Amino acid sequence: MSEKRPARQPHSGHHNLDPHLPRYAARTAGMTASEIRALFAVASRPEVVSLAGGMPNLAALPLESLSSQMAELIAKDGLTALQYGSAHGVPALREQICEVMALEEISAHPDDVVVTVGSQMGLDMVTRLFCDPGDVVIAEGPSYVGALGSFAAYQAEVVHVAMDDQGLVPEGLREALAQCRTHGKRVKFLYTIPNFHNPAGVTLAVERRAEILEICREHDVLVVEDNPYGLLGFDGQTYPALRSMDPDNVVYLGSFSKTFASGLRVGWVLAPHAVREKLVLAAESATLCPPTLNQLVVSRYLATHDWKGQIKTFGENYRERRDAILSALEQHMPPGCSWTHPDGGFYVWVTVPEGVDTKAMLPRAVTARVAYASGTGFYADGFGSRQMRLSYCYPTPERIREGVRRLAAVLESEMDLMRTFGSVNPRAVSGPENPSPDTA
């Protein structure tokens, strides 16, 4: 039995060397590692200030009482907590989820809630239910990278609609739908993140909400409302959910990832009744059931902790960080840059002067010990090279200020180069004949 294992082949990122290539389903063609994922390894080095990832800051969680609650849960209800459950989710939790949603004016029946493994699973299931290859999903431009991943995995085509500082532009939505109709494309749903948008940091104006719902109704298009940040308004403000305004045409995705603990992976979908039945079937085939233990942990937490107070504490921490990033941007960024002013959530969306390519600049930023997420990852169509997402949720305010200072210095030198060469886009100035500053 002392037979030696064959040496592991060195990993190659090159797809053509993958011997399984001819076997993959066609849908895998759209499955590529997100730029953000590729970045995690470098960005998580301690000397790098990472403004790249969107990890919630959990430091304020009451770990001691959570751990005794969990121990008690296993001791008292272990045989239920460690057993399979229904694909629909634990009934008591579904009732509590309705109370959570009531904070955003949603009135729902627990039967219409399906518990999922994070709202990411909800996104995946909704796309699976509605999208055949080639169907169109309308999404804000930019949009959440994980949603774009799901749409690509089901071979849906994404048509982006622009936002301004009031969120999705209704006129843009009208135009996109009309264009799709003209080109004979089948639009399945509008995917929208109305509150404290990831990555744009803006919120859909309340006055626009009814109009957007009306446009979707007119065009017979479903609305998928993704709302993981809605309770993280810095002034305690909440907005009426789209779902509260049109229950029959909105599928709502919720999550405990940002308001409690992302590692528990508990989210939910609230869907019109008929869709809910299909969702349960889809969930069953994906996971049999969401983890019972984690659902009971969330349920107990909601029943026994001041969860609203906890969300307020989280919000105060994020607000302090938001203030740090906005004042640092104001202080350090070179002229010609602009950015959004979030009043909740985790993200600021920055636009840099024309000619700067944020994706090409990223290795230089990481060398200068700061990381961000370049804008192109948030578009399905290659747009976004002048944009970047800065997440202020995780680092301390001091680190955020230092990160922005470093980033501004990188941008300054990028713009200096631009003034010298006309562009710092590697396609324009690098290559063997024109070595870039890194390789010269």
Ligand SMILES: Cc1ncc(COP(=O)(O)O)c(C=O)c1O
């Ligand atoms: C807009 C948006 N939707 C969904 C998710 C996924 O969240 P969950 O942890 O619930 O799967 C995220 C996570 O960052 C997000 O930003």
